[in-house]
Amino acid sequence: MNQQPAPSPSALPASLAANPKLSTWLKFSSDGKVAISPGKVEIGQGIVTALAQIAADELDIDLSRVQMIRASTAVSPNEGVTSGSLSIQQSGRALRHVCAEVRRIFLEQAAERLGIDIDALDIEDGTISGPGNVRTSYWELAQEVSLDRDATLSVTPKTVARRLLAGNSIPRIDIPDKVFARPRFIHDQALVGMLHGRVLRPENTRAKLVGLREDNVRAVVGLVAVVRDGSFAGVVAETEHAAEAALNALRKGATWSDGEPLPDEDDLASFLKAQPSESTVIGEKTAASPGTAARTIRRQYTRPYIAHASIAPSCAVAQWAGDRVHVWTHSQGVYLLRTDLALVLKLPVENITIEHMEGAGCYGHNAADDVALDAVLLAKSAGGRPVRVQWSRQGEMSDAPFGAAMVIEIEADLDERGEIIDWRHSIWSNGHAARPGRAAQPALLAAFELENPFPRIVSTNPPQANGGGGDRNSIPLYDFPSWHIGSHRLTTMPIRTSALRTLGGQGNVFAIESMLDEIAVERGEDPVAFRLRHLRDERAKDVIRAAALRAGWKPEKRPGIGHGVSFGRYKNTGAYCAAVAEIEGAEDISVRKLTLAVDVGEAINPDGVINQIEGGAIQATSWVLKERVRFDRRRITSTSWSEYPILRFSEVPEVEVEVIQRPDMDPVGAGEAAHGPVTAAIANAVFDALGVRVRDLPITRDRIIAAMELT
Amino acid sequence: MPSVRFRLNGAETDIDADPDRPLLDILRGQLGMTGPHFGCGAGECGACNVIVDDRAVSACDTPLWSVTGKDVTTIEGLGTSERPHPLQRAFIAEQALQCGYCVSGILMSAAALLKRNPSPTSREVKEALDRNLCRCGSHNRIVRAVLRAAEEMAAG
Ligand code: FES
Ligand code: FES
Numbered sequence: 001m002n003q004q005p006a007p008s009p010s011a012l013p014a015s016l017a018a019n020p021k022l023s024t025w026l027k028f029s030s031d032g033k034v035a036i037s038p039g040k041v042e043i044g045q046g047i048v049t050a051l052a053q054i055a056a057d058e059l060d061i062d063l064s065r066v067q068m069i070r071a072s073t074a075v076s077p078n079e080g081v082t083s084g085s086l087s088i089q090q091s092g093r094a095l096r097h098v099c100a101e102v103r104r105i106f107l108e109q110a111a112e113r114l115g116i117d118i119d120a121l122d123i124e125d126g127t128i129s130g131p132g133n134v135r136t137s138y139w140e141l142a143q144e145v146s147l148d149r150d151a152t153l154s155v156t157p158k159t160v161a162r163r164l165l166a167g168n169s170i171p172r173i174d175i176p177d178k179v180f181a182r183p184r185f186i187h188d189q190a191l192v193g194m195l196h197g198r199v200l201r202p203e204n205t206r207a208k209l210v211g212l213r214e215d216n217v218r219a220v221v222g223l224v225a226v227v228r229d230g231s232f233a234g235v236v237a238e239t240e241h242a243a244e245a246a247l248n249a250l251r252k253g254a255t256w257s258d259g260e261p262l263p264d265e266d267d268l269a270s271f272l273k274a275q276p277s278e279s280t281v282i283g284e285k286t287a288a289s290p291g292t293a294a295r296t297i298r299r300q301y302t303r304p305y306i307a308h309a310s311i312a313p314s315c316a317v318a319q320w321a322g323d324r325v326h327v328w329t330h331s332q333g334v335y336l337l338r339t340d341l342a343l344v345l346k347l348p349v350e351n352i353t354i355e356h357m358e359g360a361g362c363y364g365h366n367a368a369d370d371v372a373l374d375a376v377l378l379a380k381s382a383g384g385r386p387v388r389v390q391w392s393r394q395g396e397m398s399d400a401p402f403g404a405a406m407v408i409e410i411e412a413d414l415d416e417r418g419e420i421i422d423w424r425h426s427i428w429s430n431g432h433a434a435r436p437g438r439a440a441q442p443a444l445l446a447a448f449e450l451e452n453p454f455p456r457i458v459s460t461n462p463p464q465a466n467g468g469g470g471d472r473n474s475i476p477l478y479d480f481p482s483w484h485i486g487s488h489r490l491t492t493m494p495i496r497t498s499a500l501r502t503l504g505g506q507g508n509v510f511a512i513e514s515m516l517d518e519i520a521v522e523r524g525e526d527p528v529a530f531r532l533r534h535l536r537d538e539r540a541k542d543v544i545r546a547a548a549l550r551a552g553w554k555p556e557k558r559p560g561i562g563h564g565v566s567f568g569r570y571k572n573t574g575a576y577c578a579a580v581a582e583i584e585g586a587e588d589i590s591v592r593k594l595t596l597a598v599d600v601g602e603a604i605n606p607d608g609v610i611n612q613i614e615g616g617a618i619q620a621t622s623w624v625l626k627e628r629v630r631f632d633r634r635r636i637t638s639t640s641w642s643e644y645p646i647l648r649f650s651e652v653p654e655v656e657v658e659v660i661q662r663p664d665m666d667p668v669g670a671g672e673a674a675h676g677p678v679t680a681a682i683a684n685a686v687f688d689a690l691g692v693r694v695r696d697l698p699i700t701r702d703r704i705i706a707a708m709e710l711t
Numbered sequence: 712m713p714s715v716r717f718r719l720n721g722a723e724t725d726i727d728a729d730p731d732r733p734l735l736d737i738l739r740g741q742l743g744m745t746g747p748h749f750g751c752g753a754g755e756c757g758a759c760n761v762i763v764d765d766r767a768v769s770a771c772d773t774p775l776w777s778v779t780g781k782d783v784t785t786i787e788g789l790g791t792s793e794r795p796h797p798l799q800r801a802f803i804a805e806q807a808l809q810c811g812y813c814v815s816g817i818l819m820s821a822a823a824l825l826k827r828n829p830s831p832t833s834r835e836v837k838e839a840l841d842r843n844l845c846r847c848g849s850h851n852r853i854v855r856a857v858l859r860a861a862e863e864m865a866a867g
Binding site: 043044045046171172174175176178179180181183185187188190239240241309310311312313358359360361363390392393607608611612614615616617618619622640641642646647648649650652654655 | 739749844
């Protein structure tokens with residue numbers, strides 16, 4: 001047995017330290033199944049399957065016996081939020097330890113019951129057997145064993161060689177439901193007596209509701225209630241159709257104030273730099289023997305506000321019973337949402353139950369939490385019936401938080417040989433995080449609209465220890481002799497921002513990797529060789545070499561075709577990823593092919609990792625070529641798919657992914673690894689093809705022409 | 712209320728509703744079919760796609776009256792886990808989705824394509840799916856799955 005002395009409790013995986021009781025994570029049910037209850041949620045990333053693989057491996061049971069329980073504040077461990085590519089690290093590690101310990105406890109019980117030495121026992125698909133054909137099982141013993149005890153970490157999980165499922169591309173367990181359209185999404189849930197709600201929101205940003213005539217609404221057949229609390233207004237109706245009709249009538253009767261002004265969308269850099277901000281030194285390195293600068297290169301990079309633009313509008317269902325409320329949500333953090341709802345409702349958290357149901361991919365903090373509060377507020381007028389609220393496409397594109405716009409300035413001092421001797425990187429951006437449940441104030445939209453409103457919170461940045469926010473990935477992974485990295489987080493926030501995939505990582509990797517490319521090219525040095533020369537981490541070098549090899553770096557120069565390379569390690573502590581982009585075109589460019597190599601440590605489900613990387617690469621291509629939240633001085637104007645276009649099937653590049661398996665290394669998430677590297681690889685390929693550096697995202701026809709004019 | 716008659720997944724269906732209402736409303740509302748998804752309500756994303764006669768259309772901007780006397784197929788009528796459509800088998804084999812919200816509409820566009828063109832090239836698949844949006848970036852897997860289904864259907 002893999003017995004080891006118990007480590008200190010501080011070595012417990014964070015999720016387990018916070019939720020130590022074994023029974024929180026795992027229960028044997030009487031029908032020969034095992035219910036596994038993680039606190040992380042499925043958001044299309046395949047986490048539920050990867051966690052099931054881990055549990056089945058450690059318990060020695062068939063995967064088909066594992067039942068994955070959806071997160072709920074009623075039963076699940078509190079694992080905070082499903083974000084930051086941390087689920088496999090946090091939930092996976094916790095479950096691995098829990099299952100290993102539970103297996104051991106059952107073996108001890110079986111040894112005692114059967115009178116056989118524990119080392120002579122074996123488990124196969126949950127059946128425990130030993131010499132002389134004696135046998136029992138988890139389910140037989142379940143009555144005798146209490147799992148209401150704390151994890152001790154006294155059992156070492158299996159070694160890599162003894163895991164049967166982890167490391168294999170097991171088909172995802174949620175996919176059949178989705179392909180056969182069995183209701184699985186929150187949008188498709190039908191509860192008995194369910195009503196439908198809609199919320200009225202202003203066109204102009206932060207306009208206040210100054211007048212509301214309700215007479216037209218009252219005439220709508222099927223209307224149940226009109227709700228108003230300050231600037232928050234909505235309707236509840238018997239059907240979705242009636243709710244839409246009532247909302248339209250309500251809109252006609254509404255009078256709004258002017259709202260608050262927005263910045264100039266064509267001059268975001270000046271706007272961001274002129275705002276009051278809080279400055280932080282993110283990293284500093286001093287050279288042992290500073291060189292002499294022969295010259296300094298200074299470049300500015302920008303990225304616009306980017307919408308999460310989930311394919312489904314956000315949706316939630318809420319039902320009151322007296323002073324208790326039950327909420328169904330696709331929020332990424334059921335406990336965090338509960339905290340904020342308790343603040344708004346002024347109720348103890350025990351009165352609120354939050355249950356997760358899948359939504360469409362969210363890519364960060366979108367309107368999932370906002371719509372949950374909308375549903376809770378509207379359901380107060382529903383006489384105890386459940387109320388389903390769904391946002392409109394327009395609402396999803398204008399009222400949900402956006403990924404923050406960024407300006408990044410890099411100055412590099414070069415010596416007379418053109419080597420980098422000092423590197424300075426400054427960021428101006430709103431904070432990248434305003435998730436619920438983290439502050440003394442709620443972060444939910446309707447809370448800012450009530451008659452007695454909560455103050456609008458201004459987004460902040462997670463600390464560097466948690467990967468940072470606007471400053472994520474801003475510390476170079478290269479061996480420059482000295483650097484200074486500074487971040488200026490805006491303390492005003494005319495446009496609402498919060499977590500979008502990678503936070504500041506995409507912008508910072510874009511800036512660093514574009515600048516490096518420029519310096520390498522200027523030196524006449526191959527950009528792959530240049531990067532390898534400045535890296536010490538072999539895992540970093542391996543992904544670059546693998547991507548370069550696979551892409552046949554560097555392909556022969558052909559007119560109208562360009563190739564670019566880039567590298568990043570997500571959060572500087574997570575997945576390594578290198579990308580080679582091949583683009584085609586002149587003023588209108590298309591990305592033909594992306595070749596990526598990635599190292600996520602132990603890839604529990606390699607095809608799942610590839611799926612995540614492919615998806616990230618394609619989404620990043622969409623950000624780079626097309627995406628930019630549009631606004632005039634009063635309102636967000638990119639409120640539909642025609643005003644906020646994303647990449648289409650005919651525009652999607654071929655994507656090849658190589659996974660470097662490291663079964664002995666801790667697994668890390670793959671969902672955010674590709675965005676930064678792909679962004680910079682495309683920009684570098686544009687330079688290779690056209691000889692211009694586009695430093696402002698998105699790289700559109702107009703931006704390319706503007707860059708050409710500058711050259 | 713006037714009544715509109717059409718065949719829904721093979722079954723004669725009579726609906727009493729305002730004929731100007733979008734078909735998606737009727738399918739998801741009165742008929743309780745949750746396969747076709749709402750994504751934009753403006754014919755711009757394809758999440759709600761169904762097949763009317765032989766063409767994939769967005770149900771959110773198809774008025775009910777326009778399907779009078781026609782054959783409407785939703786994903787519920789495409790296949791079941793017991794008797795899957797080759798496309799459904801292929802989507803599972805290729806693990807051709809992430810969140811999957813877009814997939815019920817995409818399957819219908821693909822089914823309509825394979826009916827009129829049983830052996831499409833990958834370019835033709837992309838063209839046929841160009842009005843379907845996928846935010847997760849599952850495109851390449853989806854194209855592979857459609858090609859795989861076409862091959863399987865050709866092999867009989
Ligand atoms: S919901 Fe019909 S096309 Fe988007
Ligand atoms: S798989 Fe999520 S939108 Fe297509």
